[in-house]
Amino acid sequence: MRIIVGITGGIAAYKSPELVRLLKKAGHEVRCAATEHALEFVTRATLETVSGAPLYHDLFTGNGSSTEHISLKDWGELLVVAPATANIIGKVASGIADDALSTLLLAMPPERVLMAPAMNSQMWAHPAVQRNIATLKGWGVRTVGPAVGELACGTSGPGRMVEPAEIVEAALSTLHTPLSAQRWLVTAGPTYERIDSVRFVGNYSSGKMGFALAQALADAGAEVELVTGPTALSISHPRVHRTDIESAREMYAAATALYPTCRGAILSAAVADYRPAECADHKLKKQGDEGMTLTLVQNPDILASLGKMKTDGQLLVGFALETDNELQNAQGKLQRKNLDYIVMNSLRDAGAGFGTDTNKVTILGADGSRRDVGLRSKQKVAREIVSTVTS
Ligand code: CTP
Numbered sequence: 001m002r003i004i005v006g007i008t009g010g011i012a013a014y015k016s017p018e019l020v021r022l023l024k025k026a027g028h029e030v031r032c033a034a035t036e037h038a039l040e041f042v043t044r045a046t047l048e049t050v051s052g053a054p055l056y057h058d059l060f061t062g063n064g065s066s067t068e069h070i071s072l073k074d075w076g077e078l079l080v081v082a083p084a085t086a087n088i089i090g091k092v093a094s095g096i097a098d099d100a101l102s103t104l105l106l107a108m109p110p111e112r113v114l115m116a117p118a119m120n121s122q123m124w125a126h127p128a129v130q131r132n133i134a135t136l137k138g139w140g141v142r143t144v145g146p147a148v149g150e151l152a153c154g155t156s157g158p159g160r161m162v163e164p165a166e167i168v169e170a171a172l173s174t175l176h177t178p179l180s181a182q183r184w185l186v187t188a189g190p191t192y193e194r195i196d197s198v199r200f201v202g203n204y205s206s207g208k209m210g211f212a213l214a215q216a217l218a219d220a221g222a223e224v225e226l227v228t229g230p231t232a233l234s235i236s237h238p239r240v241h242r243t244d245i246e247s248a249r250e251m252y253a254a255a256t257a258l259y260p261t262c263r264g265a266i267l268s269a270a271v272a273d274y275r276p277a278e279c280a281d282h283k284l285k286k287q288g289d290e291g292m293t294l295t296l297v298q299n300p301d302i303l304a305s306l307g308k309m310k311t312d313g314q315l316l317v318g319f320a321l322e323t324d325n326e327l328q329n330a331q332g333k334l335q336r337k338n339l340d341y342i343v344m345n346s347l348r349d350a351g352a353g354f355g356t357d358t359n360k361v362t363i364l365g366a367d368g369s370r371r372d373v374g375l376r377s378k379q380k381v382a383r384e385i386v387s388t389v390t391s
Contacts, residue, residue: 001077001078002029002075002077003023004032004056004080005020005030005080006032007033008034008035008101009038010041010083011041011152012082016042016082019168020050024050031054032047032048032051032055033100033101035100036057044057057100057101059099072104078114079108082164082167084116086129088102089132093131093133094132114141115143120151121155139238141238144166144167145161146161147161147163173219179217182221182263183224183262184224184225184263185259185262186225186266186267187267188207188211188213188214188229188231189206189207189230189269190230190270191246191299192246192247193248193272193274193299194279195276196279196280199283201276204354207228209319209359211228212381213268215235215240216382216383217266218237219237224239227243227245227251227269228244229245243258252305255302259306259314264315265314266343266389267316269302274298275299276297277296303337317341317389318333318342318343320343320344321345321354323348327364339366341366343363343385360376361373363389365388371384373385
């Protein structure tokens with residue numbers, strides 16, 4: 001891979017040559033770009049020697065052409081800014097390009113930038129810096145650190161640049177993004193079907209499996225549309241776009257609107273098959289000693305509807321939570337609903353299914369394939385599902 005290491009003026013710049021060395025050792029081509037202030041901490045000769053390439057640090061007199069930021073942008077698959085000072089973070093967030101590195105940063109697509117912030121704890125905590133970091137992340141810039149520890153100013157706290165080895169790991173994980181440029185839809189959680197203004201029919205789904213799938217898809221580089229029923233879970237990833245819904249009909253409306261724009265969908269939500277025929281707009285009162293009969297009507301089947309909408313080149317993955325005749329029932333659903341894969345859970349397996357942190361599944365493919373994923377965390381199961389259905 002071709003990686004640009006951007007260095008700004010912080011004391012941690014003395015670790016940047018080590019970062020360059022480690023990236024080269026891992027087999028990557030590296031070029032360095034530095035600000036004037038960075039060169040107060042680390043010399044041009046050091047950076048050129050470790051990278052084996054001329055340093056980019058002057059917009060006009062540096063290495064010839066005044067459009068070098070564009071050719072360097074085209075050359076680099078990833079720009080790692082380490083250390084990233086409050087100043088460079090603020091400049092990029094404000095669209096300022098007044099030197100070689102900030103100009104390169106504005107030319108670079110945000111998703112190809114990784115920043116390792118380093119500064120004093122109070123500077124890091126300042127609302128301006130936090131706002132700027134949030135802005136960059138919202139555009140797809142990735143960050144690693146800062147770490148908590150001893151700082152150059154003699155204090156201790158968050159603000160230390162993470163160690164070069166950790167930056168290398170973060171850099172390489174951003175390069176392995178096989179699903180970049182793909183959009184995926186994920187449904188998660190339960191649905192609540194209203195009886196009256198304070199009561200509903202629901203189920204025990206926690207949403208954990210769906211959230212883990214959204215995270216795994218985003219980690220692999222995909223843009224994810226996560227449509228979720230009520231859950232206590234949160235997710236923070238620049239590529240996960242969350243839509244909160246309550247009922248099956250709301251989930252149906254969101255999912256059918258989004259699916260045509262997606263490469264694929266994984267429907268893990270525990271959708272209520274039925275809803276009360278009527279929903280009172282006030283709290284229903286007890287009627288003497290009589291019992292109460294609730295009439296239920298059927299909800300739309302979202303998975304089956306997407307199966308009908310599916311076009312060539314689109315993928316559709318469903319879940320099947322079964323109690324008996326698991327394989328036969330799951331295979332039936334796979335065919336009936338026009339799916340590419342079905343992920344089968346058995347409620348008979350301990351540690352699998354609703355509410356747990358673990359799961360145990362079998363992934364059946366329309367092509368007759370079968371992959372058994374033994375009991376493990378929902379995060380690991382999610383990664384297995386994503387790698388199976390996207391390979
Ligand atoms: N599903 C859906 N819309 C529904 C019901 C289910 O999209 N109204 C999806 C779930 O997200 C899951 C799959 O369908 O991916 C299977 O759900 P499940 O309840 O196991 O199957 P059903 O088709 O409802 O069949 P049955 O209740 O007969 O087992």
